[in-house]
Amino acid sequence: MAATPTAPPASEAPAPEPDSTPPEPEPTPTDPAPEPTPTDPTPNPTEPTAGPTPSTEPTADACPALPLATLGDPGDAVGRVTLGPRGSACFTVTVENPGLHRLLLRGGYLSLTLSSGGTPVACPALDITPCALDAGTYRLDVVRPDAYSGEVQIAVVPLTAGPGCQGPVSTDIGAAPAAGSATSDLGIFCHSFTATPGALIKAYVRPASGTFANIHAWITDGTGKRLCNVEYDCVLPPGTAGTGDYRVLAHLSPSPVPYTVEVRRLSDPAGCAVVSVTAYGSAPTEVSPPASCKTFTPVRTGAYAVRRLGTSGDGNAVEMYAPTGRTCAASDVCSLTAGVTYTLVTDETVRILDQSSSEGCENVTLGQLHRGGLAASGEVDCVRLPVPQDARIAVQAAPAVDGVIPDVTVVDATGTTLCWDKETLSSGGCALAGTAPYRAIVKWGYPGPVTGSYGLVVRRTDRASDCRVLPAGDFGKESARATVLTGDGAFGDCLTIPANDHSTRELVRLTDAAGNATGDFTVLDETGEQVCGYS
CATH class of the missing domain: 2.60.120.380 (Jelly Rolls)
Known part of the structure; x- marks a missing residue:
């Protein structure tokens, strides 16, 4: 818009005084140029022009x-x-x-x-x-x-670039935040930083520990316009006149209040350690020297499980970024692209599992006990499942004495998760869709120790097996029965119910030596579909 400067009003010509000479003819109304009126176009404020007709309003x-x-x-x-x-x-x-x-x-x-x-x-x-x-x-x-x-x-x-802006703030992920003090509610506080257009940036403005402030802050260039809010991923457009000079502008109230400003470059970061895939059956590798961020470049596209590990257990989701923004925010298993470098923001040890890989996996035999163990915190085991596509299986797992509670997930050849909850796995209802071959991934399960031994048995449930026969019983004290033993690594069994030796409806009970109901069981038909069960 144009601002209109005020100019002095045009003067009027004085009336002629009478004299002895003949008066000159007065100009006709069409001779002089018309004076400006309030309906004339607004003049350019850079050119001195007559102002608008004065009004009774204060100027x-x-x-x-x-x-x-x-x-x-x-x-x-x-x-x-x-x-x-x-x-x-x-x-x-x-x-x-x-x-x-x-x-x-x-x-x-x-x-x-x-x-x-x-x-x-x-x-x-x-x-x-x-x-x-x-x-x-x-x-x-x-x-x-x-x-x-x-x-x-x-x-x-x-809000344009000018005096009063502090900086520049380092964009290194491990750099200490810049400190500032908002001394007035009537101030906009500014911190500059330098970055390449197209870079992925994330900025934070926080009140100092133990203080409170309402914060309104954004990332901008030399114009002051909002490019991105702080605490959001920001792919920087070209700065003012195509430069790489950017700023964080912030208003904090009530004041005075101390605060910190942090600007992190998440694409092509500086000072990060390079990490690689952790093989199954191996402990995660700690980086040396320690670093507050890591970078990972997968060699093949597929599903990866990425976790940051604390002092114990399976760890937590990690803050991870692709060049265009955060990824794996909703799940620790997501698809990563070969050749793309991802940034992991954490100073903790990270574990990256290629869920489509079988490196480090062990073989198991159907129906036989497989003994395994997690020797280090954060270690994950893997076993190959010798079953074809569309088969149905049961995976029964339990800790050894003072061992680790195994948490089992079944995946296909691409790393896609098929079965993960204990009830489905132990009851024999895990259907193997997707692409063969299949694997079971075993990690620490809450609660209990993070290291120790465990046992695992894989059974195929959609075809006849070599399970012992469960004889038909009656309601007498000496009814025929099958004995299932536990202990010494044994934690489950399987029994076959012959169709020609039983009725169409029967009562099935699992009791201990004292006759008390104990344990869980599931009855499946010949296709692996559940008929009944107890848990």
Whole structure:
């Protein structure tokens, strides 16, 4: 928009005095150039022109000047006025360089109007959002619409690049945050940083420990416009005039309050350790020297399970970024692309499992006990399942004495998870869809020790097996029965119910030596579908 400077009004020609000479003919109404009227186009503010016809409204000259504040503490560039109930005041604001400006105020709910040459500026939410202003002189009207009284303080801050910006802030992930202090509610605080256009950046503005502040902050270039909010992934567009100079602008209240600013470059990061896939049956490798971030570049596209490991257990999800933003945010198993470098933000040891790999996996025999063990915290085992596509299986697992509780997941050749909950696996309802061959991944299960031995048995449930026969019984004390023994590594068994030796409806009970119900069992038909069970 254009701001209209005020020029002195055009003068009128004086009437001629009578004399003895014949008077010159007066100009006709069409001879002189017409004087400007209020309907003439608004003149260019850079050219001296006649101003609009004066009105009875107060002009900007009647309003005290409000100088523009710099970034940071506004200092003396604060307008102050005491307003009574429904009182009003005005200020004159002179803008030298066009661009975004932010109006900040303190003193209650107020109505703000900015105008130029009597024309309102199209910025309706002056106290909330920045306003783009051309160079020129403006009138700022402040009105208290309620019945309160008190002092009003107001500042106008240019958001374009200028004095008062601190920095530059390091973009290294391991760098210490920059410290700052918000000394006034009427200040916009600025921290610069340098980055390459197209880089993935994430910034944080936090009040110092033990303090509180409402924070409104964003990433910008030299214009002050919002490129991204802080705490969100930001792929930087080219900066002002194509440069790589960027800033973090922040407003914090109430003040004074100390704060920190952190800017992290998540694409092509500096100072990160390079990590690789952890083989099954092996302990995760710690990096040396320790680093606050890691980078991983997979050699093949597929499903990967990525975790950060603390002092014990299976660890937690890790903050991981692709070049365009965060990935694996909802799950620790996700598809990664070969040749793409991913950034993992953590100073803890990481474990990366290629779920489509069989490196380190062991073989098992159907129906026979497989003894395994996790020798180190964070270790994960793998066993190959000797069954074809569309088969149905049971995977029964239990800890050895003082051993680790095994947590089992069945995956196909691509690493896609097929079965994971204990009930489905132990009951024999795991259907092997997807692509063969199949594997069972074994890791620590809560609670219990993170290392130790375990036992595992894989049974195929969709075909006849070599399980012992369960004879038909009756309700007598000496009814025929089958004995199932546990202990010494044994924790499960299987029995066959011959169709020609039983009725169509029967009562099946599993009891201990004292006759008390104990343990879980499932009855399956010849296709592996569950018929009944107890748990």
